[in-house]
Amino acid sequence: TKSYNITLLPGDGIGPEVISVAKNALQLVASLEGFNIGFEEMHVGGAALDAVGVPLPDETLNSAKKSDAILLGAIGGYKWDNNERHLRPEMALLHLRGALKVFANLRPATVLPQLVDASTLKKEVAEGVDLMVVRELTGGIYFGEPRGIKTNENGQEIGFNTEVYAAYEIERIARIAFETARKRRGKLCSVDKANVLEASTLWRKKVTALASEYPDVELSHMYVDNAAMQLVRNPKQFDTILTNNIFGDILSDEASMITGSIGMLPSASLGETGPGLFEPIHGSAPDIAGQDKANPLATVLSAAMLLKYGLGEEKAAQRIEAAVLDTLNRGFRTGDIHSAGHKLVGCKEMGEEVLKSI
Amino acid sequence: TKSYNITLLPGDGIGPEVISVAKNALQLVASLEGFNIGFEEMHVGGAALDAVGVPLPDETLNSAKKSDAILLGAIGGYKWDNNERHLRPEMALLHLRGALKVFANLRPATVLPQLVDASTLKKEVAEGVDLMVVRELTGGIYFGEPRGIKTNENGQEIGFNTEVYAAYEIERIARIAFETARKRRGKLCSVDKANVLEASTLWRKKVTALASEYPDVELSHMYVDNAAMQLVRNPKQFDTILTNNIFGDILSDEASMITGSIGMLPSASLGETGPGLFEPIHGSAPDIAGQDKANPLATVLSAAMLLKYGLGEEKAAQRIEAAVLDTLNRGFRTGDIHSAGHKLVGCKEMGEEVLKSI
Numbered sequence: 001t002k003s004y005n006i007t008l009l010p011g012d013g014i015g016p017e018v019i020s021v022a023k024n025a026l027q028l029v030a031s032l033e034g035f036n037i038g039f040e041e042m043h044v045g046g047a048a049l050d051a052v053g054v055p056l057p058d059e060t061l062n063s064a065k066k067s068d069a070i071l072l073g074a075i076g077g078y079k080w081d082n083n084e085r086h087l088r089p090e091m092a093l094l095h096l097r098g099a100l101k102v103f104a105n106l107r108p109a110t111v112l113p114q115l116v117d118a119s120t121l122k123k124e125v126a127e128g129v130d131l132m133v134v135r136e137l138t139g140g141i142y143f144g145e146p147r148g149i150k151t152n153e154n155g156q157e158i159g160f161n162t163e164v165y166a167a168y169e170i171e172r173i174a175r176i177a178f179e180t181a182r183k184r185r186g187k188l189c190s191v192d193k194a195n196v197l198e199a200s201t202l203w204r205k206k207v208t209a210l211a212s213e214y215p216d217v218e219l220s221h222m223y224v225d226n227a228a229m230q231l232v233r234n235p236k237q238f239d240t241i242l243t244n245n246i247f248g249d250i251l252s253d254e255a256s257m258i259t260g261s262i263g264m265l266p267s268a269s270l271g272e273t274g275p276g277l278f279e280p281i282h283g284s285a286p287d288i289a290g291q292d293k294a295n296p297l298a299t300v301l302s303a304a305m306l307l308k309y310g311l312g313e314e315k316a317a318q319r320i321e322a323a324v325l326d327t328l329n330r331g332f333r334t335g336d337i338h339s340a341g342h343k344l345v346g347c348k349e350m351g352e353e354v355l356k357s358i
Numbered sequence: 359t360k361s362y363n364i365t366l367l368p369g370d371g372i373g374p375e376v377i378s379v380a381k382n383a384l385q386l387v388a389s390l391e392g393f394n395i396g397f398e399e400m401h402v403g404g405a406a407l408d409a410v411g412v413p414l415p416d417e418t419l420n421s422a423k424k425s426d427a428i429l430l431g432a433i434g435g436y437k438w439d440n441n442e443r444h445l446r447p448e449m450a451l452l453h454l455r456g457a458l459k460v461f462a463n464l465r466p467a468t469v470l471p472q473l474v475d476a477s478t479l480k481k482e483v484a485e486g487v488d489l490m491v492v493r494e495l496t497g498g499i500y501f502g503e504p505r506g507i508k509t510n511e512n513g514q515e516i517g518f519n520t521e522v523y524a525a526y527e528i529e530r531i532a533r534i535a536f537e538t539a540r541k542r543r544g545k546l547c548s549v550d551k552a553n554v555l556e557a558s559t560l561w562r563k564k565v566t567a568l569a570s571e572y573p574d575v576e577l578s579h580m581y582v583d584n585a586a587m588q589l590v591r592n593p594k595q596f597d598t599i600l601t602n603n604i605f606g607d608i609l610s611d612e613a614s615m616i617t618g619s620i621g622m623l624p625s626a627s628l629g630e631t632g633p634g635l636f637e638p639i640h641g642s643a644p645d646i647a648g649q650d651k652a653n654p655l656a657t658v659l660s661a662a663m664l665l666k667y668g669l670g671e672e673k674a675a676q677r678i679e680a681a682v683l684d685t686l687n688r689g690f691r692t693g694d695i696h697s698a699g700h701k702l703v704g705c706k707e708m709g710e711e712v713l714k715s716i
């Protein structure tokens with residue numbers, strides 16, 4: 001029988017609660033589909049700062065690198081908010097992404113019929129939204145050099161960062177986006193600011209040049225300011241969105257809020273080779289941590305992405321996805337997605353119901 | 359009697375139609391309030407490219423610099439979309455902003471009770487939204503050097519831009535924002551990405567340092583990805599938003615779409631001294647240009663901002679604002695904001711009704 005190693009990074013806040021649910025789901029589908037999973041649980045973020053004084057300990061990174069895939073809960077909390085930049089929990093995330101070279105961040109934003117009322121958008125605008133943001137994750141202004149704060153000749157402090165993309169970085173993320181669009185509804189919208197930024201001009205040129213290799217995909221381009229508007233005006237117009245690291249950070253969060261159910265949304269970060277990093281898009285929610293109130297479904301669905309994209313266990317992934325829908329159809333809701341007529345449950349109970357559905 | 363010079367820049371698409379309406383409104387309130395306005399009408403954008411081959415002719419810039427204030431219609435159109443970067447209509451806007459040193463861009467986003475249904479957000483989320491984005495307009499990645507596209511040692515093309523802010527640039531825009539918040543509901547939210555970017559770390563530090571000078575203003579900070587979400591989740595939480603050039607571009611467009619009536623929203627761009635630049639936030643809408651379908655109210659309200667911020671003619675500004683509300687209350691709507699039970703009018707007729715209301 002096949003056997004996989006998964007590094008679990010529960011992290012901070014509600015991280016441990018939601019990871020524990022997802023771990024149970026992984027274990028159950030593995031036994032049903034006839035493969036083994038070995039788990040290694042490691043500290044990351046604030047938990048690692050508290051334990052060993054750095055946000056990403058070497059042992060954690062080594063475990064992650066050796067694994068077949070990584071499942072992360074959440075990172076950060078008030079406690080570490082005033083730490084210096086290099087001692088902030090989020091640094092673990094940036095270092096992990098860089099070290100694992102997971103340049104392709106896939107962030108679906110789907111409005112499930114069961115949860116359409118959770119959106120702040122009118123029902124007719126929200127229903128049927130089903131888009132995927134493909135965000136470049138290891139380049140651009142997040143990693144560009146030079147960067148820093150210096151004092152110039154006039155005694156003025158200057159803060160600076162560099163937005164930079166090489167052709168190969170654009171091309172490899174664009175290929176992932178074209179392939180993603182091809183498996184979806186065949187529409188790809190590349191978002192940039194080519195009317196102002198040279199980095200975007202190159203981006204647009206390189207993306208456009210690849211289009212002839214994907215004749216079945218309809219490519220369009222949109223400026224980032226317009227994209228931020230169109231997501232509010234008519235999110236259904238989008239299928240797959242390709243964009244850079246910083247625009248992807250902004251637009252994927254906007255898109256996820258449009259669904260109204262952030263507690264439901266998973267993400268995958270993939271490289272060319274090596275293990276992928278899978279995590280819910282929500283944060284560590286320190287205000288409800290440890291109270292059994294968190295919605296574990298985003299992490300459970302991240303585990304499904306892990307099975308599909310990380311291990312190639314498509315059938316196991318489908319089992320989990322179907323179980324999540326079934327659990328919703330049976331009326332179970334955590335507080336964040338609860339509405340009249342449904343059964344309010346905590347994190348643990350939601351997890352148990354998912355296992356029953358599986 | 360006082361006398362002012364205004365440079366009118368109709369520009370492209372629906373620009374000339376909406377400017378003509380706003381000009382009439384300015385002339386009427388001037389005569390009612392007892393001052394004179396001299397208008398100088400100049401080419402800009404695509405119109406300038408067609409007329410003299412550059413997007414911002416010297417005569418246009420000189421007229422603008424000598425004026426007391428500038429009113430701009432709209433810039434751009436399909437015709438020039440494939441021009442090289444320096445021959446694109448939008449370049450006129452960037453050059454104008456830089457040359458006039460109008461570093462402070464004020465962009466209100468208000469949901470009028472009369473138009474709450476125009477928003478794609480649910481009524482209870484949209485109603486009462488009344489926020490102001492204060493966007494830094496002459497710095498950051500829009501103007502930062504080095505920038506460009508080069509080929510490196512490995513034959514790779516590299517596109518790069520520089521996000522850069524000096525302390526004084528942050529402080530002067532922050533002061534405008536604190537003062538704006540003070541005149542509104544006393545809440546200022548500064549938006550940055552200080553968990554990732556050093557330019558944002560300096561931004562946050564400098565904004566925070568000024569807070570003690572404005573004890574009546576409540577300052578908070580928010581990451582840009584979260585701000586993009588919160589604008590969708592609960593836009594009413596915001597009063598005044600302060601942010602940099604690129605984040606302001608994205609968030610102000612998102613905020614304006616949340617109101618659902620982009621055809622209603624004005625903007626002002628102000629410097630330390632010298633004339634301000636006033637323009638509707640909508641684009642040139644080439645698909646409806648010349649068909650008498652445009653909504654002139656954003657430009658009329660931009661003229662009101664011009665009177666208030668540009669000329670200090672507060673009473674004349676209030677006359678225009680009141681007239682716009684009165685025209686809406688009398689049931690007149692252009693196509694973009696029309697709904698059942700209201701009188702559908704064209705651009706010209708809407709202009710005439712505004713004049714009647716004045």
Ligand SMILES: CC(C)[C@H](C(=O)O)[C@@H](O)C(=O)O
Binds near residue numbers: 093094249553554583
């Ligand atoms: C925590 C932060 C560094 C991170 C980012 O900006 O990428 C987060 O917002 C995300 O999108 O995963």
Ligand SMILES: CC(C)[C@H](C(=O)O)[C@@H](O)C(=O)O
Binds near residue numbers: 448
């Ligand atoms: C046209 C473009 C250069 C401009 C900008 O990015 O500033 C526009 O989007 C705006 O916000 O005024």
